[in-house]
Amino acid sequence: MSRDRREWKTRDREREGSGTVPGMSRRTFISGALAAGAAAIGHGLIPGISIIDLAYGAESFSFAWISDTHLYPKTLNTRFVEKAERAINDVKNMKPAPDFLIFGGDLAQLGDPKELQLGAELLDQISIKKHFIPGEHDWYLDMGETWGKMFGKPPWTFDHKGIRFIGLDTVSRGPDYWTAKKMTPAERMGHMATLDGSVAGPWAGLGPEQLQWMAATLSNWPKDKPVIVFSHNPLYEYYPPWNFWVRDWRQVHEILRPYQHVTNIHGHTHQVLYNEIGSMRSIGMLATSWTWPYPPEGVPVLTIPMVRVDPGDQFDGVGWGKINVPSSGKVAYEYMMWRKDVYAQSQVDSGTGDNDNQVLSPRVADRP
Amino acid sequence: MNSQRFRTLIILAVAVVFVMSLPVVTQQAQAHKAKHSPEQLKAFEDLFMEQVRIGDLLFHGDAATEKKMGTNLSKTGMACAMCHPFASDTHPYEFPKFQEQINKFSTLRDMINWCIEKPNEGEKLDPDSDAMKALEAYIYWSNRGSKLAPGTH
Ligand SMILES: [Fe+2]
Ligand SMILES: [Fe+2]
Numbered sequence: 001m002s003r004d005r006r007e008w009k010t011r012d013r014e015r016e017g018s019g020t021v022p023g024m025s026r027r028t029f030i031s032g033a034l035a036a037g038a039a040a041i042g043h044g045l046i047p048g049i050s051i052i053d054l055a056y057g058a059e060s061f062s063f064a065w066i067s068d069t070h071l072y073p074k075t076l077n078t079r080f081v082e083k084a085e086r087a088i089n090d091v092k093n094m095k096p097a098p099d100f101l102i103f104g105g106d107l108a109q110l111g112d113p114k115e116l117q118l119g120a121e122l123l124d125q126i127s128i129k130k131h132f133i134p135g136e137h138d139w140y141l142d143m144g145e146t147w148g149k150m151f152g153k154p155p156w157t158f159d160h161k162g163i164r165f166i167g168l169d170t171v172s173r174g175p176d177y178w179t180a181k182k183m184t185p186a187e188r189m190g191h192m193a194t195l196d197g198s199v200a201g202p203w204a205g206l207g208p209e210q211l212q213w214m215a216a217t218l219s220n221w222p223k224d225k226p227v228i229v230f231s232h233n234p235l236y237e238y239y240p241p242w243n244f245w246v247r248d249w250r251q252v253h254e255i256l257r258p259y260q261h262v263t264n265i266h267g268h269t270h271q272v273l274y275n276e277i278g279s280m281r282s283i284g285m286l287a288t289s290w291t292w293p294y295p296p297e298g299v300p301v302l303t304i305p306m307v308r309v310d311p312g313d314q315f316d317g318v319g320w321g322k323i324n325v326p327s328s329g330k331v332a333y334e335y336m337m338w339r340k341d342v343y344a345q346s347q348v349d350s351g352t353g354d355n356d357n358q359v360l361s362p363r364v365a366d367r368p
Numbered sequence: 369m370n371s372q373r374f375r376t377l378i379i380l381a382v383a384v385v386f387v388m389s390l391p392v393v394t395q396q397a398q399a400h401k402a403k404h405s406p407e408q409l410k411a412f413e414d415l416f417m418e419q420v421r422i423g424d425l426l427f428h429g430d431a432a433t434e435k436k437m438g439t440n441l442s443k444t445g446m447a448c449a450m451c452h453p454f455a456s457d458t459h460p461y462e463f464p465k466f467q468e469q470i471n472k473f474s475t476l477r478d479m480i481n482w483c484i485e486k487p488n489e490g491e492k493l494d495p496d497s498d499a500m501k502a503l504e505a506y507i508y509w510s511n512r513g514s515k516l517a518p519g520t521h
Contacts, residue, residue, distance in 0.1 A: 072445045076445060077443065077444050077445045079444045079445065079446075080445070109445065194428060194449070195449070195450075195453050196449060196453035196454050197428075241454075242453060290446070290450055290451060291451070292451075292453065293451065293452065293453070293456045293457040295453075295456070296454070296456060310469075311451065311469070311483070311486070311487050312469050312486050312487065314487070348521065355456070355457070357459075357461065357514050357515055357517050357520075358456065358457075358459070358511065358514050359511070359513030359514045360454040360455065360456055360510055360511060360513070360514075361454065361509070361510050361511075361512065361513065362454060363424050363428075363454065363510075364417065364420055364421055364424055364509075365421045365424035365425050365428070365430075366424075
């Protein structure tokens with residue numbers, strides 16, 4: 001028996017023994033089982049819009065999220081521009097207007113000041129208040145210089161209608177992979193912009209000072225009042241090879257644990273995604289640019305997978321997000337995807353269900 | 369024997385003599401006559417992994433490799449790996465199968481060309497080209513732990 005065949009057997013046994021839905025790893029099952037309310041929600045496939053008990057606000061309001069536009073300069077191509085424009089128009093036409101927009105990072109594709117400028121111009125059409133957090137694609141050409149000048153640098157915080165909002169920087173503190181190898185800024189950016197590359201390593205994280213800042217910022221906030229944390233990366237360990245995590249998530253949870261109504265809203269994963277860890281709920285938002293597939297393991301059991309989308313339609317599977325915060329009770333959260341069905345109704349049509357048989361290996365070409 | 373059949377036989381005989389005289393063909397005819405040496409097996413594997421490496425670079429939109437291979441796989445700024453990190457969701461083990469968007473019974477190579485032409489708006493590859501074989505090598509290698517499931521969707 002060849003080595004590879006033995007590997008298959010082991011993998012099969014692991015999958016069969018995990019006791020979870022197909023494609024879910026043991027690790028995910030355990031963290032899912034520990035999550036509060038996991039049993040009540042389950043992981044069945046249900047249609048329609050997801051209504052999530054997000055938090056309790058003092059006054060009803062809504063806000064909008066756009067992220068992961070990944071703009072190239074218009075001279076290169078306009079495909080991603082058209083999709084960003086469509087989301088921006090949708091937000092502009094929201095009635096009543098949302099209280100503010102949060103831009104969740106990856107405005108540019110390769111951190112080019114031209115791309116960031118184009119993004120700023122497009123977003124200028126939205127006149128409501130805008131808040132920005134960066135993505136890795138915005139940062140690693142000039143280490144955040146242009147981003148900082150144009151949009152300011154997180155972390156930041158503000159209180160709005162009874163909710164404390166926090167915006168994090170989960171991208172700027174990557175390990176230095178470029179100095180020793182004498183990379184040009186463009187080479188550094190290229191590695192960062194390759195999701196399944198290994199050169200940039202575990203770049204997603206808050207870092208010690210920002211963790212300290214977050215603890216201090218929350219210290220005067222009552223434990224029973226709602227907190228909403230915006231981050232580019234998810235604040236838990238989902239799939240580290242693609243930096244679908246922050247590496248210091250344990251410390252993040254330690255700080256947030258005493259607060260009873262914490263919601264993390266994040267970008268970067270470009271897919272329908274939901275998880276709960278302790279009292280923190282985590283919602284993954286859509287990209288306007290393109291959809292990432294679900295990784296081969298680690299998909300939270302609480303995630304109702306999105307429908308398998310049409311790769312021939314550039315507007316399919318992408319979009320933006322709307323969050324309605326009523327004065328009390330359930331808060332409604334909506335994926336504004338440009339199609340009728342957002343959630344898969346059967347395994348065969350879901351973004352995870354067709355991967356039961358899939359076992360993947362990391363790349364070779366970027367290994368030393 | 370009629371003249372038609374006689375002519376065919378003559379042509380065949382000439383063809384056989386001609387083919388036998390080609391040294392490269394003679395060499396191929398000797399495959400598996402001797403036991404494989406470890407060096408030989410290593411050479412086969414190296415050759416394969418080199419194709420995987422080239423395919424990996426093409427799949428990730430590497431400009432230098434595209435130039436070397438003479439391909440133009442995308443005009444939209446999309447690379448294969450942007451929808452398929454780690455070659456996920458390529459499902460090479462499901463082919464051949466009926467493929468909806470192509471509306472015919474298709475191979476993995478058909479699907480690769482569909483992705484190049486439609487989402488990427490690039491120039492499709494000759495199905496037997498070196499670039500196509502390299503892409504195929506990378507996709508199969510990345511999914512080598514999966515079980516064959518031809519025809520499934
Ligand atoms: Fe992104
Ligand atoms: Fe990102």
